[in-house]
Amino acid sequence: MEPTAVTWAVLGLLSHGPRSGYDVKRVVDRTIRHFWAASYGQIYPELKRLEAARWIAGQEAGRGGRSRRVYGITARGRRELDGWLHGFETRIELRDESLLRLFFADALPVDEALGLLAARREGYCAM
Amino acid sequence: MEPTAVTWAVLGLLSHGPRSGYDVKRVVDRTIRHFWAASYGQIYPELKRLEAARWIAGQEAGRGGRSRRVYGITARGRRELDGWLHGFETRIELRDESLLRLFFADALPVDEALGLLAARREGYCAM
């Protein structure tokens, strides 16, 4: 299976215990989204791909009429995750509009440019 | 004109002086790419859009048989850039595979996890 951007995020979270797609999304949003975001549109298809490759195994777990499918990592999945953990690829990308603005702030009067800088500092502190 | 991700990057660079698409790409790669990358596939079409909106003006500047089109920012372009500089939108996105790896490093023996951490520190220093 050719891994995508979301492969290791999903597989890694499942290595901490079985979860549904909905759960995965919730945990992502509370934890790794600060440096590795993922949307439903990525997560649900990825779970199917991972299951097809037998890196994870799904099991129906609906209570009553509500459907729910819980996925757990397989031995093979664990091996693959381990391989990735030992890898050296380090894709790092930043997209920060406030830094872009700051870069061009020379077009502004000095006090306004300093205002931008102060706002950015506060913004980072609030993060 | 509906601004895209690359609009302000290109317009901002042209506000520092007239440049060709090739030049813009080169300057981007030496400066703002650390927090706002842009590829030819974004830059060239954007220059056309910006010219159509009259935020910039292009002029043929080829020497001999080599074609070259140099763009300069217009008064309208400067107003638009100024408006954006005064805006408050702060899109910030980070994608850092080494942090993702570190997050899941608990699956590794302690010494290997610490090795990952050391590698990451060196990686950041080398940036």
Next chain:
DNA sequence: TTCTTCATGTAAATAGTTACATGATTCT
């Protein structure tokens, strides 16, 4: 009863990269 949360999923749109085609000029 109504609102929120649980839950799955995808179509369509937007964003962005990669790789190539083309050809001139300049440097070694």
Next chain:
DNA sequence: AGAATCATGTAACTATTTACATGAAGAA
């Protein structure tokens, strides 16, 4: 002569978000 750089441009691919459809369960 050959390599590197200047220069423009786009097609195809990959990545990602957004918004919606659908419906059950639980909480107020």
